[in-house]
Amino acid sequence: MTHDLRIERLLDGSPDEIFDAFTDGDAMKEWYQDNPGWVVEVPAVDVRVGGTTIVTFGPRGEEPYREEMTYSEVDAPSRLAYLEVFRMPDGSRFDTNIVLTFDAQDGKTLMTIVQTGFPNAEQRDAHQGGWPGFIDRLERVVAKRRAS
Numbered sequence: 001m002t003h004d005l006r007i008e009r010l011l012d013g014s015p016d017e018i019f020d021a022f023t024d025g026d027a028m029k030e031w032y033q034d035n036p037g038w039v040v041e042v043p044a045v046d047v048r049v050g051g052t053t054i055v056t057f058g059p060r061g062e063e064p065y066r067e068e069m070t071y072s073e074v075d076a077p078s079r080l081a082y083l084e085v086f087r088m089p090d091g092s093r094f095d096t097n098i099v100l101t102f103d104a105q106d107g108k109t110l111m112t113i114v115q116t117g118f119p120n121a122e123q124r125d126a127h128q129g130g131w132p133g134f135i136d137r138l139e140r141v142v143a144k145r146r147a148s
Contacts (some may be wrong), residue, residue, distance in 0.1 A: 003118035005128045009135050011109045013142040015102040018109045019077035021141045022100070023047045030144075031137035032057045039064065049074055063089040069098075078102055084115075094119045096127075111135070 011018055021027040026044040032040040037060055039139045044054040051071050058064035066087040073081035080100045087093045097115040113131060118124035 001118060002125040002139055003117040003121050004114070005118070005124050005131075007062065007112050007113045007131050007135075008106065009112055009132075011107055011139050011142070013139070013146070015077040015104050015109045017142050017145070018111060018138070019080070019102050021138055021145065023053070023076075023089070025053075027138075027141045027145075028053075030141045034133065045111070047071060047080075056082060058089060065089060073099075090115055094123060115140070122143075126135075 006140060013021075015084075021031070021057075022046070025045040028042050028045075029040045032055055034057070038057055039060050040055065040057045041064075042053070042055050044052060046052055049071055050076075051056065053069045055067045055069075056064040057067075068085040068087075069082040071080070071082045078101060079097075080102075082098055084096050084098050085093060094117075096115050098116075099114045103112070103115075115127060116117075117138075118127070141144045
C-alpha cells in the first residue's frame, strides 16, 4: 500500500514568480520559517537535473529537520520533480518523490503538489498538514517581492 498526497492551490502570482520563490535559497529561508524560535539554513541550492538543494530547519538549539532535494526534472517555470530525503531530528529518515506543476490561470498560478512514497499514513498526514503553512508563507514571499 502506498501513502501519497495531492494538494492544489491557486496562488496570487505568475508561474515565473512562484517557481522562482520556490527554488531561491533566500526565499526558502523565509517560507521555511515556521515560527520566530526556529533556525532555517539553506547550505546548498543547485536547481538543475542531478543537482541538490539542502534545507535545515527547526527550533533553535535542537537538532534540525533536514531536507535534501535531488532534482530529476527542472522545466522552469512549469514543472519541478525531485527525490526528497527527509531526515528527522531523531535520526530517522524517509524518501518521497515530489512533482510540482505551476500552471497559469487567469493571472494567477495553480500550483499542484503530488508527493508519493510515504512509509506510512502518519508521515503523509503530517506533511499534508504542514504543506498549507509552507504555501501560505511562499505566497507572502511572492507578494513581498512584488512590492519591492
